Amino acid sequence: MIHALISGVATFLIAVVLGRPILLYLRAQKAGKSISEYQPESHQKKAGTPTFGGLMIWAPTLIVTAVAVDWWKHNSILLPLAMIGVTGAAGFVDDLGTLQHRRQTGLSWRFKIGFLTLLAIGAAFVLYERIGVQSIAIPWQGKYELGIWYIPIAIGVIVGTTTGVAITDGLDALAGGTTLIAFIAYGILGFIQGQQYVATFAFIVAGANLGFVWYNAHPAMVIMGDTGALALGSSLAVVALMTGQWLLLPIIAIVPMAEMFSVILQVAYFKATKGQRLFRRAPIHHHFQLSGWSETQIVQRFWLIGLLAAMIGVALALL
Numbered sequence: 471m472i473h474a475l476i477s478g479v480a481t482f483l484i485a486v487v488l489g490r491p492i493l494l495y496l497r498a499q500k501a502g503k504s505i506s507e508y509q510p511e512s513h514q515k516k517a518g519t520p521t522f523g524g525l526m527i528w529a530p531t532l533i534v535t536a537v538a539v540d541w542w543k544h545n546s547i548l549l550p551l552a553m554i555g556v557t558g559a560a561g562f563v564d565d566l567g568t569l570q571h572r573r574q575t576g577l578s579w580r581f582k583i584g585f586l587t588l589l590a591i592g593a594a595f596v597l598y599e600r601i602g603v604q605s606i607a608i609p610w611q612g613k614y615e616l617g618i619w620y621i622p623i624a625i626g627v628i629v630g631t632t633t634g635v636a637i638t639d640g641l642d643a644l645a646g647g648t649t650l651i652a653f654i655a656y657g658i659l660g661f662i663q664g665q666q667y668v669a670t671f672a673f674i675v676a677g678a679n680l681g682f683v684w685y686n687a688h689p690a691m692v693i694m695g696d697t698g699a700l701a702l703g704s705s706l707a708v709v710a711l712m713t714g715q716w717l718l719l720p721i722i723a724i725v726p727m728a729e730m731f732s733v734i735l736q737v738a739y740f741k742a743t744k745g746q747r748l749f750r751r752a753p754i755h756h757h758f759q760l761s762g763w764s765e766t767q768i769v770q771r772f773w774l775i776g777l778l779a780a781m782i783g784v785a786l787a788l789l
Contacts, residue, residue, distance in 0.1 A: 471661050471669070473666070473670060474657060474666065474669045474670040474672075474673040475673060477539075477670050477673055477674050477677070478674055478676055478677035480534055480538075480677070481530045481531065481533075481534045481673075481675075481677030482677035482681045483681070484530040484533060484534065484678075484681070485526055485529075485530040485677065485678045485680070485681020485682060486681045486684050488526065488529055489526045489681060489682070489684065489685050489692075492526055493685060493691060493692055496521075496692065500569075501520045501569060519690055519691070519692065520691075520692045521569070521692070521693045521694075521695035521697070522562065522565055522692075522695050523682060523692040523694040524558060524561060524682075524695055524696075524697030524699065524701060524702075525697060525698075526682045526685065526698075527678045527679055527681075527682045527694075527698050527701070527702070528554055528558055528678070528697075528698070530674075530677075530678040530681060531554065531674055534674050534677075535671060535674055538670055538674065539670050539671055539674075540667065543667075544667040546601045549593060549596055549601065549712075550708040550709055550712075553628075553704040553705050554705050555701075556589060557586070557589065557632065558700065558701035560577070560582070560585060560696070561695060561697040561699065561700040561701060564696040564700075565696055568695070576696075582636075583629065583633070586628070586632055586633070586704070587629055589628075589704070590624070590625040590626075590629050591621075593708060594620070594621045594622075594624035597624055597708070597712070598621050598624070601712065603620075603711060603712055603714060605620070605714050606623075606714070607715050607717060607787065609786040613714060623716075624716075627711060627719065628704060630727075631704070631706055631710070631719060631723065631727075632700055632703030632704045633703070634703060634726035634729055634730035635649055635699050635703030635706065635726045636696060636699040636700055636703060637726070637729045637730050637733060637753045638729045638753070638755075639693075639695070639696075639698070640753065640756070641688075641755055641768060641769050642686055642687060642688035642689065642690040642765060643683050643686050643687050643688060644768070644769045644772060645694055645698075645699055646679050646682050646683040646686050646694060647683055647769065647772075647773045647776070648723070648725040648726060648773065648776040649679060649702045649703075649706060649723070649726070650679040650680055650683065651773070651776045651777050651780045652706055652719075652722050652726075652780060653672045653675045653676040653706060653709070654672070654676045654780070655722045655780040655781075655783055656668075656672050656709050656710055656713055656722065657669045657671075657672030657676060658784055659787055660672055660709075660712075660713055662787075662788070663713060663714075665713065668713060672709055675702075675705065675706075679702070682698070688765055707719070715783075718783040718787055721779050721782055721783040721786070722779065722780045722783035722784070724775060724776060724779035725772045725775060725779075728754060729753040729754055729755065730753075732749060732752045732753050732757070733753050735749075736748050736749055736752035737752075755768050
């Protein structure tokens with residue numbers, strides 16, 4: 471555990487140090503994000519804030535993981551690293567289309583869901599065939615092998631978690647802070663299970679994420695973008711699946727899950743009622759904005775909810 475904690479602290483320090491030149495470079499390249507007209511009016515002041523902030527997370531993560539994790543002995547850790555690389559690259563391409571003064575647009579949600587599904591299929595087969603995880607852990611009941619049914623479940627977990635984190639990335643430090651909490655929770659579970667390498671990786675990502683939040687705290691100097699959000703969501707899902715405690719993911723990562731389901735419910739209710747809305751606007755953090763909550767109130771309260779839920783999730787995993 472000491473090794474995992476020190477690795478997390480080291481990653482935070484590297485992220486803070488590297489974050490400044492990355493931020494200056496993004497500003498020099500005029501990598502300012504355009505804000506959709508569908509966002510609340512208060513968001514228009516964010517226009518021009520540099521995006522691609524996920525680079526502040528993944529550069530330190532890759533550096534410290536290469537040094538601190540014996541990946542040649544525990545090569546299963548290459549799977550979440552691969553998810554980071556592939557989804558981070560796709561997010562980078564998507565973020566290019568959201569820059570100001572650019573004619574092209576970002577990737578469509580239909581394309582991203584299709585891409586994530588194909589990627590999740592590959593990851594699920596690696597988890598099932600190569601890493602050999604195919605179980606479900608149920609509180610009070612124990613662990614049960616799922617066999618081939620594990621594959622479609624893993625696909626759903628990866629696609630759902632990645633989508634949820636991407637949707638959550640809408641307020642300063644919201645996605646960063648809530649996923650930070652989830653990675654710490656799964657790091658604790660990895661350590662308890664004796665999966666030191668999983669625990670170390672989880673704390674490395676948490677440390678890098680904390681370094682990013684240093685620059686993303688309100689008012690944000692940089693925006694995470696899909697460069698970070700897709701990679702955070704996909705790697706969190708894989709870490710949860712590797713611990714076998716993926717059933718608790720909707721609790722441990724309650725905020726991203728709630729954000730995703732608020733969009734699903736909004737769309738379903740809108741279609742069922744022919745134009746009525748369940749929330750003032752989805753995802754749900756916009757509902758609270760339009761209800762009069764300030765951005766910092768929403769983020770801090772969602773952090774508190776996420777922390778409490780993560781504590782409950784870890785407790786349930788120990789039953």
